[in-house]
Amino acid sequence: MTKNTLRTLSLAFVASGLALSQAHAQPQRQPQQQHATMQQQQQQQQQATMQQQMAQMQQLMQHSDQIAQRAQRLSQGFAQQMERTQGAARQQQQLFQQMCDSVNVSAREARQNMDRIHQMLQDPALAQDRDMQRDMDRLREHVGTMTTSMEQILNTMDQVEQRLRTRIPGSH
Numbered sequence: 001m002t003k004n005t006l007r008t009l010s011l012a013f014v015a016s017g018l019a020l021s022q023a024h025a026q027p028q029r030q031p032q033q034q035h036a037t038m039q040q041q042q043q044q045q046q047q048a049t050m051q052q053q054m055a056q057m058q059q060l061m062q063h064s065d066q067i068a069q070r071a072q073r074l075s076q077g078f079a080q081q082m083e084r085t086q087g088a089a090r091q092q093q094q095l096f097q098q099m100c101d102s103v104n105v106s107a108r109e110a111r112q113n114m115d116r117i118h119q120m121l122q123d124p125a126l127a128q129d130r131d132m133q134r135d136m137d138r139l140r141e142h143v144g145t146m147t148t149s150m151e152q153i154l155n156t157m158d159q160v161e162q163r164l165r166t167r168i169p170g171s172h
Helices: 003-083 086-122 124-128 132-169
Strands: none
Touching: 003 086, 003 132, 086 132, 124 132
């Protein structure tokens, strides 16, 4: 064998060795790449979930603010009607005004609780804990239910105010 033939054979041997080592390395890289891609997808999904939860919290906070404002306006309406009434009717107006004030306070406290939940949702460690996420979702749902209940109370109080307004002479 000549030197050129030996050199060619050795280059071919080295090239085949490199090809074999790359062939063995690729299957190992592929699962690693798949794992990294899966982790990235999970992180993106968690981020999307967190953003959705934050948007829901923002809506609940706005809804709670609207309820508090509405309760305050309704309370002021009862106070104005109270000025025009006497006796038992005045006492009823005062009781309804106090109920509206209570709903106002409850809505503001619910808002403060939503602020606290919102702050907790921003904690990155919380995003990793699925049980905590589930609990926070339940809290948000309960606060949403409470807000809806307060709104229903105010709807009824609106109807009461309308009825009382028609009963009181000179108030419509």
